[in-house]
Amino acid sequence: MLDEKYNPQAIEAKWQRYWAENRLFKVKADPQRKKYYLLEMFPYPSGKIHMGHVRNYTIGDVVARCMRMRGYNVLHPMGWDAFGMPAENAAIANKSHPARWTYDNIAAMRAQLKRMGFSYDWDREIATCAPQYYRWEQWLFLKMYARGMAYRKESFVNWCDPCQTVLANEQVEAGLCWRCGKPVRQKKLWQWFFRVTDYADDLLLYCDRLPGWPEKVLTMQKNWIGKSVGAEIRFEIENPVDEKERDIAVFTTRPDTVFGATFMVLAPEHPLVIKLSRNTSQNQVVAEFVERMALQDRSAKTVESFEKEGVFTGAYCINPMTRMRMPVFTANFALMEYGTGAVMSVPAHDQRDFEFAQKYGLDIILVVKPLDSELDENTMSAAYIADGILVNSGPFDGMSNKRAQGEIINYLEEHHIGKKTVSFRLRDWGISRQRYWGAPIPMIHCPDCGIVPVPETDLPVVLPEDADLLEGGRSPLPVLDRFIRVACPRCGHAGARRETDTMDTFVESSWYFERFCSPHYTKGMFNREAVDYWMPVDQYIGGVEHAILHLLYSRYYTRVLRDMGLIDYKEPFTRLLTQGMVCKESLACAEHGFLLPEEVEDHTGMPCCTKCGRPVSVGRVEKMSKSKKNVVDPNVLLEKYGADTTRLFCLFAAPPERDLEWNEQGVEGGYRFLTRVWRFFSDWIDGVETVAPFDGSPDLLEGGARDLYRKTHATIQRVTRDIEDRFHFNTAISAVMELFNTMAGFKPGDASAATVATMRLAMDTVVLLLSPIVPHFAEELWQALGHEPSVLQEPWPTFRQSVLTREEIEFVVQVNGKLRSRFTADADTDAETLKKMALSDERVNKFLEDRPIKKMIVVKKKLVNIVI
């Protein structure tokens, strides 16, 4: 029996209840069974899910459901990346509390995810803001500290004085604080770091050993790590101010040009800048310059808008090869964070140095000459950066610059003035946040002992959840007596203070996938056995916006865990799928900016703004965002069409890695398809309910029934391949639609017994193939077909090659490669016969017109091409 009308709300509620009551998604580690760990990037609990979540989690859910039917033991968990600044900001705005706000949001979003019918094992749900979670993060921090993998150093951060807080780069807008609007400055602060750079080489190496990752992501990671091979060279300071600092070290990728180095540039933050200028007439100018640079907004440092400027420090150093005096400058384009913070400038062979030399009238010395042309440093208009032959380079003259790179490095090493070295763009991961809503760093500052780790037995260092937030987003921790006051664990000193920095939220997300394996484990970060069984994640799915940070940090953290002997794999994610964005066109009025769809009226065929009546322009298709007012609320879709239609459209409209353009009519198309299938089933159900599906040789069937039988098997083959190998759900769905279109050609009244049995197979198949995509819909039809629930415990359908092979197929005839005719023949007809058949074809002959045939090409089971 099947209700006449498809009522998504009713059946979705029914089956969600059924799944929950029967705990169908609960999984246990079972060494007897093949495991499959499917993970989607867990969400930040912002309050409600958006279409990006819907798409991401729908893709994952289809794979999870499909793999379950394929017999795998599937781990498919969900949790919350629950620490972070939005909670603090919202709490300040609503006079609430971050914890309260976060847990309320989690409850709301959990309900929404359940409403989508996702097959999560909810017993494994975790929230990273729970002490039971972050206590293990703190535990690992202590281990990392003990091994020197976590350390503290002084470094520069964006600092807002009025707000008394550090700002993320994203919170600095045009050099001003996003909250108070006052200028941001670079402040030196003591901060905690993870030594990611120790793993730079290994992280880079393994980029080539992750065949299941998109090339794009690997390239981005490689670029981010940014390995450069070169040399470190020391330049003697002419009049050292300090016995210990007699030279300046530089990093260069072009040691072959060292004879052309005519001046030195230091980053403004370089410690030598102030020291070197102190006793010179440049003293004042340099101090002012350095101060001004510290105030400059770093995010505005773009190539075009940024004027290169620098000042002479008053000091000189000596080129170790030429013994020439080189003026030492400080300039805004030198970066303290890269290399050594000092650059040997070779204006003849570096465009930036060239421009700087011209601006400040500095010497240009040519040391690499092109092979086939002349070049003069007095007349050159741009730096020569290509390869060539060394000149003005003493003993290295005449050598190719490529070879000279190695030879000069040897020379430097022999004379102890330099060495071969590698520099990375990647820097150590600064994890300190002067923020409240995060996991406390488990350290104590003792006046006598210095930094003392919190003893393991005192973990977790619980973040006090009842602290009152302060104005401007300042962390309340530094003034919260009951939090900071602690006796030194080492000497008992009563004046010790807790560290008040919290950890970057990316730390929590760097190991949550391991926690999911044993989410309630109390004796460690995770149960080793569970992790050994489930990890690594077989398929990870998420947005490409995490291509660098989250994915790189997770790879790093996995290496840390491995080197501590806690796990025995290096890479956490075997396969990665980065799904595209969900986009929609925006609507804009010249007067009122972006408009919501309800702010547009369309009486005359020309959409107009309801506020001013002006015509509305349709903007580009862009990622859904509040500011563009082009968002679609999943709740509205759920109410109007239900979860199954929403899922169906997300999968059908585009392959997962591409951007998805939202189209309301497309959604309706999906809904119509489900309604049509429903109606078809309701027409046929009485006739097929008690009939066994046909499962014999196609020879026993005739005509249409045989075609339907073949089509059914062919569809199983296509859908299986599309979902499993490529995640191309769009073509999988279209294959099912094709099968359904074939089925729709039959009418229940005039079908033979064999046809009804074949139809029964087709109907079972359609339901099974659709069940991962529209699970509630499939459950309902499955039950109506007389099966016991649940369809998701059924095995995935299989196809037989013998059903697919046809004895007769259609051959194509081409003349000079163009399609001219077709004919039907036995599949195994030999080439000679096929040639004859092609030549006897009437339509073909028209094209031949008695012209001589040069050649005939026969492709087995496909075509004949006649060349004239």
Add this chain to the structure above:
RNA sequence: GCCGAAGUGGUGGAACUUGGUAGACACGCUAUCUUGAGGGGGUAGUGGCCAAAAGCCGUGCCGGUUCAAGUCCGGCCUUCGGCACCA
């Protein structure tokens, strides 16, 4: 500037493995039937040129390889994404 991806009907997108029938499937549109109407549904059509057939043209552009190119090779253009004073 460097790195990466993508350009196919009015639209989203198909064309797999290995070059072999371009446009599957859907949206939209047109005609028509059904209904009191709205909605919904059914049927037929739908790359361009042509009244139609025949035919010709057609996968960003130019060239090449091949019996045959959306697919392979060389060069260019455009769009999107990432990084960007990295020494």
